[in-house]
Amino acid sequence: MRPVAIIGTGQTRHSKRRDDVSQPELVREAAAAALADADLRPAEVDAILISNMELFEGRAFPELWAGAGAWAIGKPCLKIATGGTSGTSACIAAFHQVAAGCFDTVLVVGFEKHSEGHTQAGMALTDPYWDRSVAAGALGNFALSVCQYVQERGVSERQAAMVAVKARRNAAANPHAHLQLPDLTIEEVLASPVIAAPLRRLDMCPQSDGAAALVVAGEASARRRCRRPAWVKAAVTRHDKPYLGDLDRRLATMRTLRQAAAVAYRQAGIDDPVRDLDVAEIYEPVTYAELAWYEALGFCPDGEAGRLIEDGVTAMDGALPVNPSGGVLSTNPVGASGVIRVAEAALQLHGKGGARQVEGARRALATGYGVYAWSDVIVLESAA
Amino acid sequence: MSQPISVSHEMDLAWRYASGEAMERFCAGLTDGRIEALRCAACGLRYLPPRPFCGDCRARLTEWVAVGDEGKLEAWTEVQVPMLDAGTGRPRATPFAIGLVRLEGADTTLNHFLAETGAGRLRVGARVRARWRSERAGTMADIECFEVIG
Amino acid sequence: MNARHRRRPGVWLAGAGQTGPAAADSRSIPEMVLAAVEAALEDAALTFDDIDAVVTASVDLYDGLTASNLAVTEVVGAVMKPETRIAADGLCAALHGACQILAGAYETVLVVAHGKASMASFPELTTWAMDPVYLQPLGVDFETCAGLQAQALAAFDERAERRWAELAAERRRQAAGHGVAPPRTAEEVLASPIVASPVRREMVAPRADGACAMLLRQTPGGRGSPGGGQTGNRTRITGFGWDLAAHAPGDRDLEQWAGVGRACARAYQASGVVEPADSLHLLEPSCHYAHEEELFVRASGAGSGPCVSPTGGLFAGAIPVAAGLSRLIAADRWLRQRDEAGCALVHGSWGPIGQGQAVVILEAAA
CATH class of the missing domain: 3.40.47.10 (Thiolase/Chalcone synthase)
Structure with missing residues (x-):
């Protein structure tokens, strides 16, 4: 895989309940922090990847609504979901999209607002024939x-x-x-x-409300923009x-x-x-x-x-x-x-x-x- | 900070899940108090739940084998906090015990309730047997729980 | 901020397989997906061992299953392999699989998408994708938004509804024999019940069950196929692009499909298509509503030259999540049965009136 690096990161204040923000605003908080850290303006982001297990909040296609928080409107934006690995999966997907030469910079934002959902109900939706009746989360x-x-x-x-x-x-x-x-x-x-x-x-x-974001950049961009890029050696x-x-x-x-x-x-x-x-x-x-x-x-x-x-x-x-x-x-x-x-x-x-x-x-x-x-x-x- | 406005939604959705051929036969067996697994011809693994494909060998599963309703308790726990019961939509009464049971004739373990609570009787390696309900409907709930027998 | 504008090498579509579209497939999702995967492997003359990685597409709420890609892990050969799941239209899984190959991460990627409209109540499910604060409480779903758009289009165009009815009738006629719904005349379409005015039931692509699978490769031939690296008549993905538009219908210009325009621009740039009207022979859009097709054609800049949905498009059966991948398979088939070079624009969309889209340029050599 061609060289790609992480050039900036950002996180929200994670807590049991973030009643002060909506889901898009939670995304915005982390995205803004990551862009500030990478010294990047939103317009300079080529693509966005969102990570979220939306069924826990009773949603589908959450990026349609929350993507605006990551300045995704008018941009290529996809949502990745693979349970707990959603976040690492989304980061790896960003590595691949940048290494493919599709983009110079990709913003990855992972978020969850457990307080706005019913995680146990989401977790209970296992195989209905096999183990749903005994599911204990x-x-x-x-x-x-x-x-x-x-x-x-x-x-x-x-x-x-x-x-x-x-x-x-x-x-x-x-x-x-x-x-x-x-x-x-x-x-x-x-x-x-x-x-x-x-x-x-x-x-x-615990179960927390929170979001985290990072910026993945191609080799030339990473060297130009970041004093000490974190290069991806394996994924x-x-x-x-x-x-x-x-x-x-x-x-x-x-x-x-x-x-x-x-x-x-x-x-x-x-x-x-x-x-x-x-x-x-x-x-x-x-x-x-x-x-x-x-x-x-x-x-x-x-x-x-x-x-x-x-x-x-x-x-x-x-x-x-x-x-x-x-x-x-x-x-x-x-x-x-x-x-x-x-x-x-x-x-x-x-x-x-x-x-x-x-x-x-x-x-x-x-x-x-x-x-x-x-x-x-x-x-x-x-x-x- | 002013009070947040919240908008609430109640979800009332239903899904029709197809069982698949393997699970259909398995469930029919449960009505008769019978447990069957599918055995992979390549690696010999006997799968519960029965399913179309062996993920390790990447081969279709076609060989049915009988599985006993007794086996070994491989793991157990007693849950103290109310967990949502997917059947009733309400929290399950606590404490309740669950375990991983390796039935004789199967190579995967089965996750089910245990009759006993308390560490006295529950231990890894205990012999357990299914407690079948008298009225059965062809679901995993036809087994009420597993009892320690030794 | 623009993406790098150099032409990328293509990614070969080594094989494809599909189940359905079926009005109601009685099989389980794993059974359905396994059938599609086995068909794709056979088409490609490859085995599970040849697969380096898998990209799947599924939506938990549609399947009523948390981490819904769990259900297919075994049948897509992903046990002890890398798998990633994109929860958008299946065409996104294809373009992401292409990214993985272009990145040098893997050589052969299996791409799979599935959906069973018969499992649950569409479009009711789609209310859960709408802004929960401003739109969902009003009962807005994807169909309502389609009505809003059609209303805006018909407002100053008296012939619009007739035109859409004729298009729906034509697409249904083309789908006869392999589609899930019977053909209808334009009059029957116009007489069908209103679902969200002025959209009538027969102007909506009939929802269906199915699974689509395809194998993408860095090099054309399957190991088992005669003459190894020869292209045979395989097609190549030479460009792709995707886009997310604003969510609320009120924030969009409903008379355009601007997201398609942006996604196409990105794909054209990547594949070297300068004048789509000159380069494209086929359009395979994901139009869930008859009125969307003219918006798509306009936004793509393709003009009236290319053939559009010659086998009926989604009117043969619109499989949730897998629709865009079914268009890619249709385009692949169409290109391969010609004797000459060809270029197709394939499209998948998700969200209310195609808020999100993906497009892929598929090319066949002479």
């Missing part, structure tokens, strides 16, 4: 998968609680994050009520079978993430991710998933994820800080969450991380997770 699905994962890999709830603490404390340094709990302790996490065994309330991601997608029961032991095996990461690392020249990457923004809907992703992403051998978090390898001062933004555990507008991962990875390379900046970050990983086992893996790199 993302919570139920993850609880089942975590039950198996714990049995097999032996992670403890204390180790999971460490992930929760890391995420919410990191989020405190992120002005955009929804849940900011700078003084959260392991004990507090372990004291939070069990909502679906073994998951406790503080093990789960790999893998999907898997459609039923939860097809993916037995899915957290432990997560073959899509394993293969996507292996291919991405090869493309990006990464041999040892912990050594070769400077920062990672991974899509972790529950604490235990982050531990499973450590193994799937090759940060540690299978069975060692608990040790990795205990040793502080993925803390802000560790060898590979994971989710300086606070991750999905702190902020989760579904259509935006994938874009947030890529944006947060890119802004680290841009040196715009503020209080959450990983010093000298040059190589970043961003992942997307969706439905049961869909995976996107993106590697970004900036020049020295």
Whole structure:
């Protein structure tokens, strides 16, 4: 794929309810921030890609209405939706459209306004013949998968609680994050009520209103416009079978993430991710998933994820800080969450991380997770 | 800041979903208290739910195999928060337990309710059996839940 | 701000397959899609192993399924492969698949779109795509907007309705034999019930069920086909463009289809078409309403030269989401059965009175 780079990012203030904005205005807030960051005027954007799981808000074709927020009127604009991977999917689609030579600059905006919908109703629309009558949402699905994962890999709830603490404390340094709990302790996490065994309330991601945007540019434009473009070194997608029961032991095996990461690392020249990457923004809907992703992403051998978090390898001062933004555990507008991962990875390379900046970050990983086992893996790199 | 104006909408939509041949036969079997899976001739995987195609081998599935209504509990959880019940449109009473069951004769697991709640009886590896309803309509709800039998 | 104006290499349409259009397909969506995919693979002399990536098009609300592309993952061969889903007209999936190939990301991309109008109540579903604050509360749906546009067009044109009735009758006649609705005379069209004045029921392309699949390749021949890299009589996508217009009908000039004009301009630039009236032999627009066709022809700058919808266009059956891809398949067939070089303009649209559109230039060598 020809060289393309991310040259600017922007996010809204994510929160439980953004009653102060409509969906188009939420899109506008993120789009404007990304354009300002990229020093681009709206007229200079060649095309727009929107990421949104509109059924959660009870809508269809949301870009028809909300696209105006991204200055999409009169421009090429498409909407991408692939569950939780919608955001990373839309970013990858932008990479492809720019690398194809169609456009010099593409604006990607992911958004979700859960407070304006009924996410559970949306989530309940699964296969009507097979599992709709027993559907228990993302919570139920993850609880089942975590039950198996714990049995097999032996992670403890204390180790999971460490992930929760890391995420919410990191989020405190992120002005955009929804849940900011700078003084959260392991004990507090372990004291939070069990909502679906073994998951406790503080093990789960929230539902947030929010939007995130970024600007993808072709090589010439990127070099001209951006001091430190975040170049796309790899962008790999893998999907898997459609039923939860097809993916037995899915957290432990997560073959899509394993293969996507292996291919991405090869493309990006990464041999040892912990050594070769400077920062990672991974899509972790529950604490235990982050531990499973450590193994799937090759940060540690299978069975060692608990040790990795205990040793502080993925803390802000560790060898590979994971989710300086606070991750999905702190902020989760579904259509935006994938874009947030890529944006947060890119802004680290841009040196715009503020209080959450990983010093000298040059190589970043961003992942997307969706439905049961869909995976996107993106590697970004900036020049020295 | 002034009060936001909100416009509310209520959605009342219906869809007619075609079951497909495989699911049609599976559902007919449920009426008779029978469970069947489709086996891939190439990789041997026995699929529940039965479906037209093996995604790994990229081959049509044509071989039906019988599946028992007993098996192993591969995963379980007890949900404490009210979740929307797609059948009634109302929150489900809590706590309720669900599990992933690997029935004898199938290679995928089946997601269903569990009769017990409480970690006492529910454990990975427990033997479970389907509790069938006396009146059956050819849907997954013909199985009320799975009971731990060992 | 303009897109780069250099001519891009084409992307080959290696094979295509379709189910329907059918008035009501009793198969499930996976079964329907599998049939289309298998037909496309056979047409291309390719197998599932040859597919590097898949681009699908489906709409969750239309299918009554969250993450609706879940239902087709297995049958499009996307297990452990890259798949992306565009929730707009299926022609967008084709042009995005072309982008992926031009980007150097993949060599062979399967493009699939499906829809079953028989599953749910159209146009009621479309109210959920309208601005929920100003338009949806009024009960505005895509059909209402079509009425508004037709009303604006007919206001100072006494012969408009007659003209549309004759066009609808002609398209239905051309669709006879492969379409979902019986032919009607212009008088019968004019006597049919009003759906949104002055649009009458028989002026609306009949909705249908179906799935469309096609294989796009960087190089023409399938591995299995004799003579490998020869073109045979395959067609090539040489340009494409898409556009999103303003949403509220009141914000648009209803007497034009400006979005088509913009999308075509982008496609012409990419494919090197300078004078569409001279270059185009065929137009395959997605006109869901008879009155849209004259707007399309005008906006495309194609003039009266090219053949328009020779097999009836969407009046053979308008499959939700897959309509534009069905036009691409029709154009591919038409071009390939000629003995000479040809160039077609293919169009897909979505939203109220084609708020969004995609166009593709498809070319066949002599």
